Amino acid sequence: MHSKPVALDAMGGDYAPSALVVGACRAVRDGIPVVLVGDEAKLRPLIPSGMDLPIVHASESVGMDESPASAVRTKKDASIRVALREVAEERASSVVSCGNTGAVMAASLMELGRIDGVERPAVVTTVPRTDGGQVVILDLGANVDCKSSHLGQFGVMGQVFAHHVLGLENPRVGLLSNGEEEGKGNEQVRATLPLLERMPINFIGPIEPTHALHGGCEVLVCDGFVGNVMLKSVEATIEIAGKLLKEEIRRRPSAKFGAWLLTGAFKRYRKRTSANAIGGAYLVGVNGTVVVGHGRSDSRAVYAAISTAHTAVSEQLTSHIGTAVSTALAQTEQEDPS
Amino acid sequence: MHSKPVALDAMGGDYAPSALVVGACRAVRDGIPVVLVGDEAKLRPLIPSGMDLPIVHASESVGMDESPASAVRTKKDASIRVALREVAEERASSVVSCGNTGAVMAASLMELGRIDGVERPAVVTTVPRTDGGQVVILDLGANVDCKSSHLGQFGVMGQVFAHHVLGLENPRVGLLSNGEEEGKGNEQVRATLPLLERMPINFIGPIEPTHALHGGCEVLVCDGFVGNVMLKSVEATIEIAGKLLKEEIRRRPSAKFGAWLLTGAFKRYRKRTSANAIGGAYLVGVNGTVVVGHGRSDSRAVYAAISTAHTAVSEQLTSHIGTAVSTALAQTEQEDPS
Numbered sequence: 273m274h275s276k277p278v279a280l281d282a283m284g285g286d287y288a289p290s291a292l293v294v295g296a297c298r299a300v301r302d303g304i305p306v307v308l309v310g311d312e313a314k315l316r317p318l319i320p321s322g323m324d325l326p327i328v329h330a331s332e333s334v335g336m337d338e339s340p341a342s343a344v345r346t347k348k349d350a351s352i353r354v355a356l357r358e359v360a361e362e363r364a365s366s367v368v369s370c371g372n373t374g375a376v377m378a379a380s381l382m383e384l385g386r387i388d389g390v391e392r393p394a395v396v397t398t399v400p401r402t403d404g405g406q407v408v409i410l411d412l413g414a415n416v417d418c419k420s421s422h423l424g425q426f427g428v429m430g431q432v433f434a435h436h437v438l439g440l441e442n443p444r445v446g447l448l449s450n451g452e453e454e455g456k457g458n459e460q461v462r463a464t465l466p467l468l469e470r471m472p473i474n475f476i477g478p479i480e481p482t483h484a485l486h487g488g489c490e491v492l493v494c495d496g497f498v499g500n501v502m503l504k505s506v507e508a509t510i511e512i513a514g515k516l517l518k519e520e521i522r523r524r525p526s527a528k529f530g531a532w533l534l535t536g537a538f539k540r541y542r543k544r545t546s547a548n549a550i551g552g553a554y555l556v557g558v559n560g561t562v563v564v565g566h567g568r569s570d571s572r573a574v575y576a577a578i579s580t581a582h583t584a585v586s587e588q589l590t591s592h593i594g595t596a597v598s599t600a601l602a603q604t605e606q607e608d609p610s
Numbered sequence: 611m612h613s614k615p616v617a618l619d620a621m622g623g624d625y626a627p628s629a630l631v632v633g634a635c636r637a638v639r640d641g642i643p644v645v646l647v648g649d650e651a652k653l654r655p656l657i658p659s660g661m662d663l664p665i666v667h668a669s670e671s672v673g674m675d676e677s678p679a680s681a682v683r684t685k686k687d688a689s690i691r692v693a694l695r696e697v698a699e700e701r702a703s704s705v706v707s708c709g710n711t712g713a714v715m716a717a718s719l720m721e722l723g724r725i726d727g728v729e730r731p732a733v734v735t736t737v738p739r740t741d742g743g744q745v746v747i748l749d750l751g752a753n754v755d756c757k758s759s760h761l762g763q764f765g766v767m768g769q770v771f772a773h774h775v776l777g778l779e780n781p782r783v784g785l786l787s788n789g790e791e792e793g794k795g796n797e798q799v800r801a802t803l804p805l806l807e808r809m810p811i812n813f814i815g816p817i818e819p820t821h822a823l824h825g826g827c828e829v830l831v832c833d834g835f836v837g838n839v840m841l842k843s844v845e846a847t848i849e850i851a852g853k854l855l856k857e858e859i860r861r862r863p864s865a866k867f868g869a870w871l872l873t874g875a876f877k878r879y880r881k882r883t884s885a886n887a888i889g890g891a892y893l894v895g896v897n898g899t900v901v902v903g904h905g906r907s908d909s910r911a912v913y914a915a916i917s918t919a920h921t922a923v924s925e926q927l928t929s930h931i932g933t934a935v936s937t938a939l940a941q942t943e944q945e946d947p948s
Contacts, residue, residue: 338792338793339792339793340793374793374794400850400854401850402846402849402850402853413788413789416788416794416795416796416797417796417797448839449835450751450754450834450835450838450839450842451751451838453676454676454677455676455677455678455712456712456754457754457835458754458755458833458835459754459755461835480842481839481842481843481846482842482843482845482846485843485846485847485850486846486849494839495796496788497787497788497795497796497799497836498835498836498839500788500789501786501788501819501832501836501839501840502839502840502843504788504818504819504820505819505820505823505840505843505844505847506843506847507820508740508819508820508823508824509823509843509844509847509848509851510847510850510851511740511824512738512739512740512823512848513847513848513851513852514851515740516738517855
């Protein structure tokens with residue numbers, strides 16, 4: 273049992289603050305305690321009367337177009353920083369933000385700090401594979417320029433995440449590459465391979481996106497630039513596939529009738545593939561539970577992200593990750609001859 | 611009118627040589643002259659009697675698992691090199707290969723050479739957008755580690771390609787990034803932006819994959835590592851989307867009947883999204899017409915790649931690209947104050 277609320281950065285995201293308040297209300301109705309963090313004057317009128325949804329006032333916010341690091345550094349009273357302080361000072365269990373990922377990352381480093389031994393926290397989420405499984409991908413945008421040592425640590429954090437979140441005993445870890453044959457990969461891939469081989473993980477080598485999405489591994493390691501491009505390409509292609517199919521269906525009346533019979537199937541398909549259903553990504557490697565929602569999150573996605581954070585706290589995910597990562601990294605350092 | 615045949619590297623690709631010969635036969639029946647290049651003893655028995663499909667013998671071939679550069683350098687009689695010499699010595703109009711892209715690139719540099727002023731040739735193809743348009747993407751894997759100057763040239767070659775292949779007057783060129791706001795992008799993106807701004811092209815700045823695939827630009831510039839990951843992610847996601855939808859359809863009998871009415875629509879959808887229908891990618895920046903097919907190409911994809919090469923030759927695409935690129939690059943050098 274935990275009774276501390278999820279702190280929601282109510283000022284972050286394309287549809288802030290209204291979609292965030294609506295998502296928070298749904299969570300409260302479902303029995304998940306939430307505290308809104310943001311401009312009280314803007315938030316108060318959005319809360320239905322009688323709803324148990326407290327506000328922690330924050331006088332500033334970080335825009336999607338600001339340089340995240342400097343905005344967060346100068347704005348000590350930004351909603352994301354205030355929300356994270358609620359966790360650091362143990363008044364809240366976790367933070368959910370749909371704001372700028374870079375800003376969430378920078379603020380988390382300032383307010384929560386890194387897990388011992390972790391060089392760079394990473395953003396991680398799972399993506400469905402064709403075989404019905406899931407693949408954990410990290411980093412998804414927190415670190416656009418990575419050293420090999422960062423990627424090596426992502427392998428360890430990804431393995432721990434797959435174990436604790438997906439319940440896998442011995443998840444296979446692959447390094448994203450443009451090919452799996454000898455000589456493929458860019459300079460970074462070639463420099464990182466020997467490092468990942470030394471880590472105490474089930475590392476299977478370089479892997480192509482096609483192979484990974486078809487079930488070739490449970491954890492996919494990449495830098496945040498490539499990972500972000502891959503995730504956004506997957507999301508956009510799902511939309512393109514739906515649109516092209518709709519166009520073909522509309523060409524003939526019999527097909528239109530067929531499509532009507534398929535309404536339920538299409539709806540379930542959309543639910544399974546919608547970015548809004550995923551419920552956000554975790555920031556792993558910081559001392560606290562932080563869930564980053566999509567900037568375009570609607571109230572349903574906000575609700576999903578709050579549920580994700582709530583579940584992670586119930587399962588003590590951050591503490592499991594912290595312990596496992598520290599152990600794995602210490603072990604690697606001992607083994608490391610250099 | 612041109613009567614020179616397309617030289618097909620009959621030993622390259624996962625289904626070589628049989629799928630390649632079948633694809634070549636279909637092209638010959640359609641009036642496109644083809645010459646097979648490869649091991650005569652293996653190829654001769656595959657050719658139906660009476661079919662006008664000559665063979666140029668090549669005693670070696672490059673495997674998918676060899677280091678492309680060194681394999682191509684040492685194997686002077688590799689099928690890809692012999693095929694390219696048919697073009698260099700003006701006995702063939704163009705080359706089609708479904709072999710290792712790196713090997714095709716390395717061999718093309720040796721046998722055909724680069725267009726004057728081009729630092730690095732690039733692999734380019736078009737991908738469908740949600741708005742019904744197409745986006746030209748380059749590089750797709752020939753250059754996994756790029757300098758900013760290479761990316762700048764890709765912008766020029768991409769613009770020329772979009773103009774001559776898609777018939778667009780003033781195609782918008784974007785630089786692939788993880789975000790479009792100030793401060794987003796990795797080091798390479800930030801270093802390349804000022805360079806692309808100086809090029810004589812319609813450069814619109816950094817662009818996210820989602821925005822590009824939804825119609826934000828006609829030309830998308832990226833390094834070969836990221837481009838390859840993006841293309842493979844798009845291809846894999848199209849398969850995933852189809853598979854998930856099929857699963858949902860199979861859940862209910864009424865949906866199954868609906869799906870039966872949609873058979874034609876699904877078929878047309880698959881045709882529009884199949885990698886086999888695309889017909890290969892061009893290698894731009896070399897002195898000759900070279901089409902690179904997918905390693906997994908079946909006979910239909912081989913036929914499509916041969917048609918692509920044949921059409922490119924009819925339209926003198928390589929010479930148009932050569933002239934336009936040389937002019938653009940010369941213009942940029944004159945303008946360049948450094």
